[in-house]
């Protein structure tokens with residue numbers, strides 16, 4: 643029987659089940675690290691993820707996955723997963739976040755999954771999204787429509803830092819040149835990264851990582867996944883879909899977004915505290931270490947899990963397989 647995801651124990655149990663899913667996906671993609679084969683790596687992670695999800699007692703629907711049914715045989719948007727008996731949930735997955743990183747053997751590739759009670763996750767098409775993310779101390783104090791300098795000043799105030807100490811994470815892309823320049827002119831610091839803006843967004847929510855703000859344009863699916871993590875961490879996330887043509891605009895409307903250009907707040911992207919986020923490192927990164935093969939043949943995974951919407955509720959998990 644399917645039921646609402648509404649009790650704490652069920653959410654905890656489901657989060658543990660999904661932790662195993664993320665670990666399995668990371669372990670399955672690991673042999674492809676540094677092999678220059680993005681599709682094979684992604685395929686291995688996707689297949690492992692889907693197989694493991696099949697045994698979870700839930701009635702799940704993939705709302706963000708590997709693409710539309712005609713583009714992806716597995717974990718496509720709308721695919722029903724789980725045993726069909728248990729909590730009704732919406733699932734957003736990226737079996738390999740940072741396929742280029744992984745294929746080149748570079749840092750920060752990871753497996754990510756976000757889950758929320760059914761009907762409470764934004765269904766975002768695979769297109770670009772403008773994003774801004776901060777941790778709990780600056781929650782409610784950012785505005786994606788304001789100039790970046792204003793946001794930097796506001797974050798500095800919230801964190802009790804001098805502007806020169808504020809670190810802004812930005813994806814190293816030509817489209818971000820003016821943002822990067824603005825950080826320099828404000829006197830703050832940039833931390834550029836080549837791929838993987840989910841990691842950058844989460845990093846803002848963890849005090850021990852020296853990242854205070856993430857800004858820039860990246861994938862919309864990654865944006866929704868990061869929004870769940872930030873909701874659980876107690877941080878903040880705002881976004882705006884970038885429709886580059888009429889087709890993209892119509893796709894948004896078709897997915898239920900009546901006004902695709904509007905500013906999306908955290909509550910628009912994940913509308914419930916009954917949610918959680920899990921990630922497992924594939925390669926080493928600023929958030930997590932990657933998969934390790936030990937001398938005795940066992941494998942070690944490093945995962946991150948954050949549950950609910952109360953904030954600062956996260957855990958790092960090391961598991962020997």
Ligand SMILES: O=P(O)(O)OC[C@H]1O[C@](O)(COP(=O)(O)O)[C@@H](O)[C@@H]1O
Nearest residue numbers: 739740741742837838839860861864
């Ligand atoms: O590479 P682009 O077109 O700048 O897209 C940015 C997006 O790509 C990523 O860096 C990685 O995406 P992939 O895992 O699909 O390679 C995301 O984190 C980010 O949102």
